[in-house]
Amino acid sequence: MAKKNVNKLSNSVTHDIDQLASSIEQEYLKSKAWKLPGVFSLISFQLSILAILFSVTILLGYWMEVEFLYRPLALEPATHPVTAVIALFLSVSILLPNQPSLLGCLKTALVSVSAITVLVAIIDYVFSTEFLPPNIIFEREQGHVHASALGNYLSINTAIMFLILSCASLAGIYDRKSLQQIIAYVAISIPCISFIGYAYGLASFYSHMSLYTAVIGFLLGWSLLAQTSDYGGFKAILSPYLGGRIARFQSISGMVLPFSVGLFFVSLSNELNSSYIGMFVIFVTWFLVLMISISAYVQEKIDAARREVTEKLIQAANTDPLTGLYNRRQFFYLGKKELRRAHRTGNAVAVLMIDIDNFKTINDTAGHDVGDQVLVAVSNTLTLVLREFDLVCRFGGEEFCVLITDTTKEGVEEVCNKITSTIRSLSINNWTDQHSPVTVSVGACLIEKMIDLESALKVADAAMYQAKNLGKNQTYYSVAFSGAQGSLQ
Template sequence: MSGFTFNEKQWVLVKYAQAIVRPLSGACILFGFTVLAGYFGSIEILYRPFANGPATNPLTAMCIIVIGLGLRKRNDKKQDEWLQKACALFVIIMASSKIIDVIFSTNISSLITPFQEQVMSELEVGKSNSMGLNSAIMFLCLAICLGLYGFQRLISSQFFAFLALALPTISFTGYAYNLEKFHGQMSILTATTGFALAISALSMTAHIGGLRAFLSPYLGGTIARSQTFLGYMVPSLLGFLLVKTLSSREGSLFGLFVVTICWFMILMIILSAIYQEKIDHERRKGEQLLAKAALSDPLTGLSNRRNFLKFAQEEIRRVARNENEFWLLIIDVDHFKKINDSAGHDMGDQVLVILSEDLKKSVRDVDLVSRIGGEEFSIILVDSSKQGTERVAENVRMNIQKIRIEGWTDINGPITASIGCAKNDGSYTMEETIKFADEALYKAKENGRNQVVFADKIE
């Protein structure tokens, strides 16, 4: 463990949001095919859940299927991008044709609508089967969102997904308040599926922008989610109670007021969450830098003596519980004073920095490398055997000997180090373990240096 770990919270909600993209889009695709199957088999309940209520148009079902296919990311990024762009273009054409029909009183969309004869026959008897303008705008926003995602314009993609989410939400308000102008020709099933598609599209960009701030595990995200829930539910519930006492026209105006206020509040909350997350991120970053400074050696970046002792105490408790063992290596650079006296402290510092990098490369990520004195280093080998420790210690010794530093090793020969090793199975204090390793290190020095010696008492 040559680096440091901090209590950084897991962004669980972001992971959950990204995990629901495939199942949500898959459910929407299934719904789209169910609607088409309803038209194909003349099973009206599959596309019109309420008798004489708005139905899901076949063109709507096609848009749902194509958007759903575009949202189902695969493993091939390039293939995904091409599919997203193709699906986006297809839906833009379909949705735009309906918008043009509404604005210019044309009939372009009927040319690309499957089961058009069945749709016309039901329209003639007064049933609502058309794709409404609100549905067309929703699909256009989703298509633009998908296309922008394919071009890696993720923030813009998130913005259009957010716009798309507003349309089914307005329809839900219309159904809740019994305001036909709000839901228009969008059936409750279309609104629900459109909502699911918009959530799925938003979730693809859950790791960035406003949505990331909204889903943050820190204070800013918690506040934003609470404010959003209360900011939407309270006006909606009050509006539902009040609209029952108003006339139809007044109810429509009040419903519009409620929807506008709710979405304005959500927008303000998300902007606030972004700002709060930026501030909180800088604070967390500062705390991490302070924590690292308190636990690391400023010259080498290794763990310092304080962190070494903290980690060692945790290891003693762990091995005592698990009936395991860890090994302590204390490494001392031979004749280091000669380097400082002959070539200066800058050369000595250079040796220590390069040696530190070498030590980090010689151990696993779970092991801890520390600088515990001037030219003295330690390694805690987690869950290692004596044979494994011998191998690591010899590798460390030989790797140090291979270090080449211009201006020193080319003139004075290789750098060497002596290593003392001791184990702890939970039955010794850390002070005792350090003492045993120091005694072994002293023997290595006495025996001629540049060697590994194991403590006699706990071999």
């Protein structure tokens, strides 16, 4: 009775370990399915399209003389047409590839023209020159705007923002993703300051930057940042693992909470105090995000090392260390799933038991090193002959087991013939050049009816021994149905 209880406890522990390993494997495979670069490439594309729509709308506003389309708030700054053109150039450049082609050259040209234009605007501002006239395009409409008391300028903060965005684009063109990420991060802070200025009613925070301009800069900054989703701190924040989820929550909280608190206190304070509160909110928000990004990056590095170890542990738990094939435990786990699927679809499945003939003689005559070479060569042959989605495992010793899905009697015969002939033609140093060829005996079980994997393996194993009794180096075929077996005709 005590022995029976011990065996029962041992089986229970083994079952729990198998379940734990399977759950770890499923979680790991699920995490590997996280298509980060593809998802954020799409987001980058969408944000660029939005920026293009905003830019075109602003230019249409000047052309049709609809003030709301370029000045969203009455008595507040408007988006200058040169700003809209630069935004259009940068937005289109993000959509173009980096490859050395005509489109790649166009991308570089658009970014370069944008950078040079805003540099000229900055020089005009610093040295009070007018290399870039304010009415360089839409002259009549611009003249009307400047005649009014509202004014319309390509402001210094707008020029600096677009210069930084141009630098981020150039870093991306020359494949400096980490630098692109840092510069884009800085660029995003400028429209965010303007947003806080508009929200708190602080004109000094947004100066002559239109709300439309701030939105376009924000979209372009995030579009460029999204292109670096598989690098650095941004990759760490977007990680599907626990560290990434915590970092995303902290980042959102670090932006929303200070902004909300500042907005509350601004409503109770005078203009001077509001400016101090606004600067405090900006500092706290971006400091928190920066610290979270750094900590997330460090944590992601640590977590990546842990995941690498986990992957090796999963691989060690599921594969044979010598041949790299699935081991028996993983074969049963995956094979049962395939068999259940085959029962649902009604497709036939075949199980093969393969045993290397006279393997003990090989070990005794040439040594275990040569025996290992034979095992590896046979396993590589099986992997090469079979389809990618068929299951192959080293069942134990010199025995291999194969599960072939969605097959027929003719298909099984073709595979078995290919296996035996290919293995027979193998060249193994210190064996086939001095002794006989390597051969295998194969027992094939075609599952046509409802039967569990263990029963099918017993049928295939019996068929394999029958092949050995008939002279080895051949295949014996059986059919399994409802627990019975019979020879294939």
